Amino acid sequence: MNSKIKADLTSTACYSSESEDTEKQSNGFSWTDCSYAHDPVKFKHISVQPDPIELPGSLSFEGSTYLSRPISSMTAEITLYKKALLWWKIPCLNSFPCSFDLCELVGHDSSCTFSSGYLHSSKRSYYFSRPPISSYLLKGYYSATITLKSQGKQVGCAYVYFNIDG
Template identity: 25%
Template sequence: MLGAGLALALCALQLCPAALGGSRSPVLVERSRSRRVIELVEFAWENCGDETDPVVVKSLTVAPDPITIPGTLTLSGTVSCGETISSPLKAVLTVEKQLGSVWIQLPCIDQLGSCTYDDVCTLLDDAIPPGTSCPEPLLTYGIPCHCPFQEGSYSLPESNIELPEVELPSWLTNGNYRVQAVISSDGNQLACMKVTFSLQS
């Protein structure tokens, strides 16, 4: 489940599947085709579920600060999965930007922003076609990248991941952001994670 757990953090930033080694996601297409060097500053995370959630991110270390895209991300983490998790896995992302002292929820535009994804398992299959090997470093450490995810604890030692150049919408401007990702199945919450960061480009 670490593949999905760490993907929570990356997908909360909506930088995967590219960050996982899959094809570039269409949600990252900038219509003006202008490219920017992106920096994520002061990245922080926390679990936002309760003790009954079967999936908990126990640790997650992300470096450097700032995270530069394109660039090299150094990642390590541990995820505990208290039960076997299978399709469908619904993901609800809430993306907010700080305007002065107020946090404003951003809408879902072209599958970017505060969006609901009906099945993360399908997204993983689209990014990494079934029958192909999981990308590194998941393959080396035996971490699954497809549903179902078996009960257990999964750990990724410190590993380097190359983040490709991406294109972001012009409305995703510099500022402070917070993102909440809630994963559920059949109406039951499985995991909740929040990340905060400042975007500079």
């Protein structure tokens, strides 16, 4: 889906410090930085393997961002959508929480500070079980809006698009 259309559907403006075509692609997986001009976090690289995602199974993540200033106590809020003629919002579940404390995710206490400059997350793998739904409902094209927040305010944003082949 065109990032400008997606931006209109989610009522979130997209900003990029790069050229107008900011979508990065790897087969079915792609991403776009949707941070506002004043947001201190800009996504520079995101990769996910395997592509398409297979559930159950291991999923590897890797990425890098640029922080224009130090940021403390950052969280990631995820809004997930599935395409079935239209984009449908998927509710948060125990098996898929919608908010993550990034300090805890990287092994620090919840009051950690991320320094300014480039921040690289080396490849990490996580095992995901298969949700208790039919393969027919699970398979398909998904999008997620990842909003990074610090002290309740947005500091960065990324749209991620991927396929699940359950």
